[in-house]
Amino acid sequence: xxxxxxxxxxxxxxxxxxxxxxxxxxxxxxxxxxxxxxxxxxxxxxxxxxxxxxxxxxxxxxxxxxxxxxxxxxxxxxxxxxxxxxxxxxxxxxxxxxxxxxxxxxxxxxxxxxxxxxxxxxxxxxxxxxxxxxxxxxxxxxxxxxxxxxxxxxxxxxxxxxxxxxxxxxxxxxxxxxxxxxxxxxxxxxxxxxxxxxxxxxxxxxxxxxxxxxx
Amino acid sequence: xxxxxxxxxxxxxxxxxxxxxxxxxxxxxxxxxxxxxxxxxxxxxxxxxxxxxxxxxxxxxxxxxxxxxxxxxxxxxxxxxxxxxxxxxxxxxxxxxxxxxxxxxxxxxxxxxxxxxxxxxxxxxxxxxxxxxxxxxxxxxxxxxxxxxxxxxxxxxxxxxxxxxxxxxxxxxxxxxxxxxxxxxxxxxxxxxxxxxxxxxxxxxxxxxxxxxxxxxxxxxxxxxxxxxxxxxxxxxxxxxxxxxxxxxxxxxxxxxxxxxxxxxxxxxxxxxxxxxxxxxxxxxxxxxxxxxxxxxxxxxxxxxxxxxxxx
Numbered sequence: 311x312x313x314x315x316x317x318x319x320x321x322x323x324x325x326x327x328x329x330x331x332x333x334x335x336x337x338x339x340x341x342x343x344x345x346x347x348x349x350x351x352x353x354x355x356x357x358x359x360x361x362x363x364x365x366x367x368x369x370x371x372x373x374x375x376x377x378x379x380x381x382x383x384x385x386x387x388x389x390x391x392x393x394x395x396x397x398x399x400x401x402x403x404x405x406x407x408x409x410x411x412x413x414x415x416x417x418x419x420x421x422x423x424x425x426x427x428x429x430x431x432x433x434x435x436x437x438x439x440x441x442x443x444x445x446x447x448x449x450x451x452x453x454x455x456x457x458x459x460x461x462x463x464x465x466x467x468x469x470x471x472x473x474x475x476x477x478x479x480x481x482x483x484x485x486x487x488x489x490x491x492x493x494x495x496x497x498x499x500x501x502x503x504x505x506x507x508x509x510x511x512x513x514x515x516x517x518x519x520x521x522x523x524x525x
Numbered sequence: 526x527x528x529x530x531x532x533x534x535x536x537x538x539x540x541x542x543x544x545x546x547x548x549x550x551x552x553x554x555x556x557x558x559x560x561x562x563x564x565x566x567x568x569x570x571x572x573x574x575x576x577x578x579x580x581x582x583x584x585x586x587x588x589x590x591x592x593x594x595x596x597x598x599x600x601x602x603x604x605x606x607x608x609x610x611x612x613x614x615x616x617x618x619x620x621x622x623x624x625x626x627x628x629x630x631x632x633x634x635x636x637x638x639x640x641x642x643x644x645x646x647x648x649x650x651x652x653x654x655x656x657x658x659x660x661x662x663x664x665x666x667x668x669x670x671x672x673x674x675x676x677x678x679x680x681x682x683x684x685x686x687x688x689x690x691x692x693x694x695x696x697x698x699x700x701x702x703x704x705x706x707x708x709x710x711x712x713x714x715x716x717x718x719x720x721x722x723x724x725x726x727x728x729x730x731x732x733x734x735x736x737x738x739x740x741x742x743x744x745x746x747x748x749x750x751x752x753x754x755x756x757x758x759x760x761x762x763x764x765x766x767x768x769x770x771x772x773x774x775x776x777x778x779x780x781x782x783x784x785x786x787x788x789x790x791x792x793x794x795x796x797x798x799x800x801x802x803x804x805x806x807x808x809x810x811x812x813x814x815x816x817x818x819x820x821x822x823x824x825x826x827x828x829x830x831x832x833x834x835x836x837x
Contacts, residue, residue: 346592349595350588353588353591357583357587358582361584362580362583366581375583375587378583378587378591379591379594382592386595386598457577460576464574464577484578486539488536489543504535507535508531511571511574512570514574515570515574519573
């Protein structure tokens, strides 16, 4: 089904579609001649990857969606600043990371409640959104609850990391970026990325192992 | 201190190394059992996280909504500047977030209004602060003056004369004791600054310094030229004193505008650098209890007429 939709989308784009272009060519083309189909192709390519990164980083679906949109708005506004010869992926991740940091700062004291946000009670925590409770799942309720609990444990463990370690583990471990790319995004040396990742993963594994041993 | 090879091993497991680094690590693993064991331990550790690592799917329609947002933004905001266009010096260039309908006339009008408002507000604030300080001094002087009058009524003597000391001339320097002598003999004089008198070749000690109040000119006075704020009167202290003791002879007197005390000498005189009341004048306490603020007058040689000074 998704493949058919993808074919239809490509056909609708006409001959010489931007689907076959590299990320760099897409962005440079958009910079010189803004076209909606070029921008749409770029957004679709990074939709899942960038959303997943922001979801891991922020820990909240609604915040991740807001920051995702802000990121691409910044891409539109600042595509003039993209230099030929650079890679789009680190540049995009840099914008997304900065937007996420700004968003967290702005919303630190203003936490709105809505049905789409996770419900946090004093005694228990539920992962995911309320709306997800109504979605169909192939697993049984026990498996779902256990999975949700494990996700929540991982989310707590990641949130307990220092911010600098959290950034590195999200980029390298969760998103699969290379050391060099993460270093470029965070503007730190590669050696710093390696040491922070090593520390972060060691803490995560210890924390999760300890949590599972306590049960 | 982390063994560099350990972080490379971790990068190898995560696929975070560059291609050449990846090949080098694989070569090391073939020869070194220690690193192979270390890599195995890390693999087991990461398996704990991998087992519970969530995969997040983006919400349905996220990409479309994002494109619509950017398209809407492009329609209402300043159009994205193309690199081929020359940069124009327009208000929009300085305020790009605003809608593109700001003219230089609008900016000039706002600046003009701001300047006019500032010009109106600042003098008003200055004037009100000046008045506030003035009234505070007058309140203090009223208490000094009342005490002086009360002392005179009780003891029949004027309070002790306060000696002036150049720039530290305190309030109340024109004590009644200084006035008694001149009131008893002469009651119609103007106070002239020592410097001016000295310039005329007149010994200040020969002049009767009796500050009096009158709003008319003093052209009849031989000593000081006409100026505003010069005080003179024909009034005398009720009763008279000679040499610090009260005389039994009472002369008819009008207890009105006989100045008894001033609070600030002219700031323009050499050695006088008191900046109270911004050097514009002095509060004068009169025998009837009133206090008036008299502005200093600039004389021909630029020296103000002072109302208090050395009593030599």
